[in-house]
Amino acid sequence: MAARTATAPGTPTTKLGKTAYELDDRIIVAPWLRRTLNKVYPDHWSFLLGEIALYSFIILLLSGTYLTFFFDASMREVVYNGSYAPLRGVEMSAAYDSALALSFDVRGGLFMRQLHHWAALLFVASIVVHLLRIFFTGAFRRPRETNWIIGVVMLVLALLMGVTGYSLPDDLLSGTGLRIISAILLSVPVIGTWAHFAVFNGDFVGEQIIGRFYIVHVLLIPAILLALIGLHLLILVKQKHTQFPGAGRTEHNVVGNRLFPTFAAKATGLVFVVFGVCALLGGLVQINPIWLWGPYNPAQVSSASQPDWYIGFLDGSTRLFPPWDINLPGDYTIPALFWPTVVIAGAMFTVLALYPIIERKLTGDTASHHLLQRPRDVPVRTSLGAMALAFYVWLWMSGGNDVIADKFDISLNAMTWVGRIGIVVVPPVVYLLTYRICLGLQQHDREVLEHGIETGVIRRLPSGEFIEVHQPLGPVDSHGHGTLAYGGAPVPKRMNHIGGARRAIRGFFKPVEEPSQVEIEQRGEGRGLAPGESDRELTSSGRPVDGGRPQEPRD
Amino acid sequence: MSTRDTRPGSTGGADVPGPLYGGPDDDYTPEQLAAMSREDLDRLGAHYDGVEILHVDPGPAPGSTMEKRAVRQVGLVFALAGVFAFLFVVVYVGSGWFLPDWHWQITENGWSALFTPLLGLTMGLAMGLVGIGLVLFTKKLLPHETAVQDKHDGSHFDRVTAGATLVGGFHNSGLARRKLITRSLGFMAAGLGLMLIMPLGGLIKNPNKGNPLGTTEWAKGVRLVRNDGTPIRPGDQQPGSLETVFPAVPGGNRQADAATMLIRLRPEQVESLTPRQGQADFAFGEYVAYSKICTHAGCPVSLYEQETSRILCPCHQSQFDVTQGAKPVFGPATRPLPQLPLELDDEGYFVASSDYIEAVGPTYWNRERI
DSSP states (O other): OGGGOOSOTTOOOSHHHHHHHHHHHHHOOHHHHHHHHHOEEOOOGGGGHHHHHHHHHHHHHHHHHHHHTTOOOOOOEEEOOSSOGGGTTOEEEHHHHHHHHHHHTSTTHHHHHHHHHHHHHHHHHHHHHHHHHHHHHTTTSTTOHHHHHHHHHHHHHHHHHHHHHHTTTOBHHHHHHHHHHHHHHHHSTTTHHHHHHHHHSSSSSTTTHHHHHHHIIIIIHHHHHHHHHHHHHHHHHHHOOOBOOOTTOOTTEEEEEEIIIIIHHHHHHHHHHHHHHHHHHHHHSOOOOHHHHOBOOTTOOOTTOOOOGGGHHHHHHHHHSOOOOEEETTTEEEOTTHIIIIIHHHHHHHHHHHHHHHHHHHHOOOSOOOBOOOGGGSHHHHHHHHHHHHHHHHHHHHTTHHHHHHHTTOOHHHHHHHHHHHHHHHHHHHHHHHHHHHHHHHHHHHHHHHHOEEEEEEEEOTTSOEEEEEEOSSOBOTTSOBOOOOOSSOOOOSGGGGTSSOOOOOOSSSOOSOHHHHHHHHHHHTTSOOTTOGGGOOSSSSSOSSOOSOBOOOO | OOOOOOSSSSSSSOOOOOOOOOTHHHHSOHHHHHHSOHHHHHHHHHHHTTEEEEEEEOOSOTTOHHHHHHHHHHHHHHHHHHHHHHHHHHHHHHBTTTBOOOOOOTTOOSHHHHHHHHHHHHHHHHHHHHHHHHHHHHHHTSOEEEEEEEOOOOOHHHHHHHHHHHHHHHHHHTTTTOHHHHHHHHHHHHHHHHHHHGGGGGGOOOTTTTOTTTOOSOOTTOBEEOTTSOBOOTTSSOTTOEEEEEESSTTGGGOSSOOEEEEEOOHHHHHTOOOOTTOTTSSBTTEEEEESBOTTTOOBOOEEETTTTEEEOTTTOOEEEGGGTTEEEESSOOSOOOBOOEEEOTTSOEEESSSOSSOOSSOOTTGGGO
16 A cells, blocks of 8 residues: 555545545635634533523424424314314314314324423523523623623513414413403503504404414524524634633633533533423423313403413513503503503613623723622622512512412412512512622631631630631631632632542442542542532632641631 | 736646645644644644643543443443333334324323323433433543633734725725715615515504494494303393303404403392493493403403402403492502493393493503594
8 A cells, every 4th residue: 555655644544534534625624623623611510501592492493393384373263173072163263273183183293382382481491590690600791791682682582482482372371361462562652552453463353463473483583593593602602601710710711621522422412401301391291281271262261371481570560560550631541551561571671681781881890801700709790680580580479479379378469469569678678688698608708718617626725715626728827817819719618628538439339449549539639620620629729738737726 | 819818727827726824734744743643633733722631531441340330321321212212113103003092082091191291201211311321421431621722812913904904995995085975875775774664564554543442343232142142131140140241243252352241230239339420321220231351451351259249350360349330449450341331122132222432451542532
C-alpha cells in the first residue's frame, strides 16, 4: 500500500474516515464541527430546565402533527354515531365529533391526545420554572436582556398556544372557556365589540372560531415559536452560558463539560426522559376526558369549570376583582371584567419583560455579567421575585376557590374575601420575610467563613467553660478568625462538605471498588475542580492549605 | 481574437488556490500532525477553540469490577428499554388480532380499558429507560473531564472595519444626498405596508349594524319551550323550582344568548319580591324569567339555591337575588340579569311579551347607548 501513498500522511484509512474526508471536501464542515464539539457547557441541574421546555415543544410538534390527521376543525352540526354509546344520537359540532373519534375510534388516538395535553402542561411549566431560575440568579443581566425578552414573548405565545389548543375540541368545558374569551374581548374599551366581531366573525359563537383558532394553533403560533426558539438558542450559543461562581470560574471563561460526548449524552438522555415522562402521564393519567363534558351548549356549564393550570391566575383575578364598572359620560362603560383580565395580564407580562431594564435603571449596574448570583446575595431582587410569585400563586389558588370551599367546607364568599384581602396583604409580607431570610443566610455564610464549621466536638476549658470546637475553612488571623472572603459561591457548612468523612465505598450488596482507590480519588479531589465538587467549592480552590486542624475560637 | 482574458478560468491564466488560511495549517505540517497522538490532536484542536482540558477523571479501569458492574447496569437498562418498546408494538398491533379488541365500551373494564394505560406505560418506560441508560453511561463509564473555555469579548478591530464597510456602502449609494429617492422610498414603503395589511379588512364586521349584541330571538308571543321543545303552562313547575327555557324558534335551544331561566317562586319569596324599576309587570304571578347568561363573563348561571333565593354562576361565583330583580349581591358581576317579560298565549302557555329590554350577557363599551 505504501507504494501508492501520494496522499498526505495522516489521511484516514478507515471507511468512516474516508467518508468524512469526502464530505469535508465538498462542504468544509470540519472547523465548524470541531468548534461545536469542543464548546464547553457548564454543569448544573438548573441549566436543564430550558432544555425540558425545548424537548416538550418537540413532543408537542410530533404528537400535534399526528392529531391533525384526524381532527376536523369545523363547527358544522353533525349527529354523533361513534363508539361512545352515551353520546350516540346527540347533535354536536364536527370538531367535537372528530375529537371523540380520536379518543375512541383511532387506535392509540386517546394516548396521543393525552400525551399532547400533558406535554403542553409540561411545556408551560418548564418555561415558568426556567424563567424563575433565570430571574433569581440574575442571568437576565446585560448582555442577556434580549434573550430574556424573547423568553417572555415565548411564554405569552405558549399561553396562547394553550388557550387556542384547549378550545379546539368544542366540548362543554372548552366552549365555556371560549365564552369567557368572548366576554374578555367585549370588555375592551372602545374597540371591544369590533375586536370581538373580527375574531368571531360576528356575535358569539358563530361558525368560524374553531377553524380560526385551529390555524392559529397549528401554524401561526408554532411558526413564530420555532423562529423565536431558533433565535433564543442562537443568541445563547453566541453569548455562551452563564455559570455559578466557583474555583477557576471567571467572567471571561466557562468551566464545564465539552459538548461531545458528555454533554451530548446527558442532553440526549434528557430528551428521552422528558418523552418518557410525557408518555407515562399520557397513558396512565387521564386528562380532559372530553366525552364526559358533552358537546358545547351555551345554556349549560358544569361546576368547577376551570382552565388549564397556566390560565388559572387570570381566572382567580377575575373572581376576586370587585364589581366596579366605570361609567363614563355619554353612557360609555369600561366593564369591570377588563381590569382583572386584559389589564392585569398585560401589566404582569410588561413588567416581567422590562424587568432587566428596570433593574439596570434602579441599580445603575450596566456592566456585562456572566457569573450568576446566589439569590441570597441580591435580597431586593429575590424578595421582589418572591413577592411577584406570591401574587401569582395567590391568584392561581383563587382560581380554584370554589373547589377549596367545597372540599374544606368553607363558605364560598369567605374564600372570595380571603382572596381579596390576601392579594393585597400576602405579597408585601412575603417580600419582608424573603428579605429577612436572605439576610440571615448571608450572615450565616459570613459566620462560617469567620469562625469555621461547627464540628460538634465540645471541649471543656480549664476554667470550666464549655466551648464547641470550630473547623476554620482557611488561614486564620491572630484572633483565630478565618481570613477567607465570601466569593458568591456556597460555603461548606458541615464537616462532610470539606471531606471530614471519606465518601462511601460504592456497591450495593458488596463493595465494587477498592477502599484504597477511594482514598486516592479523594486526595485528587483536593486539587479542586474535580467533578461533583463544583457545587461545594470553597472561595479559593480546594481544601484549606493551613488551618487544617481544629481550632478553638480565641475571641 | 482581439481581446484575451488573462484571468484564471476557461481561457487562460494559472488556476491555483489562494494562500491557505494561515494559522494552524502553516504551523502544523501533515507529517507533524500524523506524528501526534489522538489525544494530543484533540487537545490541540480544543486549544484552537479556546478550550483547555483542566482535569480528566478517567472512567473505571478496563476489566475492573466497577466497569463490569457499570456495563452490566447500562446494558440491562438499554435492553429493558428495548423490551418495553417491543411490548408497545405488541400491544398496539396485537389488540384486536391475537389480543382482545382495543375499542372501549363504557360497560367494559377488561383489555380495552387497559389499552391506553398499557401504551403509555410501555412507551414511557421504553423512552425513560433509554434516557436513564444514557445518563448512567455518562456518569459511570465516560471519563469525567473539566474543561474551561475562554469567552471572547467583542473586538474593536472588527467593529471599526465592519463599520467602515457598512458606512462606505451607504455613502456610495449617495442616499444621504439624493433626497428625492429617500422621500419616494419612504412614501412607497408607507403605501406598500398599508396595501399589504388591507386584506385584513375582510375580518372587520360592524358590531353596531342591526344591534346583534342587544337583541335575541325572543319577541312578543314567542313561546317558552324546554330543551326538548315542549311548551310550559303555569302549574307545570313546583314552587321553588327553576327550569331552563328557550324561545320556540328553529335552533332556539342552541342560541348563545337566548337561554332563560323560568323560576316559580315560593309564596314567601313572592311576598319579598321587589322588581326593578319599571319592570313590575314582567313577572307572571309567582313566575319570573331571567336571562341565564351571566352579565359578568357570559357563563350560564346555573346553581339556584332556593332557600336564599340566590343564583350562583359557577365560573366566577357572581350571585344574583331572584327576588330583587336578579340584582348581583356578591362576586364580580355588576349588573342584574335581564328579566324577560312574561304572559300567556291563547292556549294558556307561557310566551314572552317582548324581547329583553336590554342587552343580555357581558357588559361592553357602548352597551348603555343602544
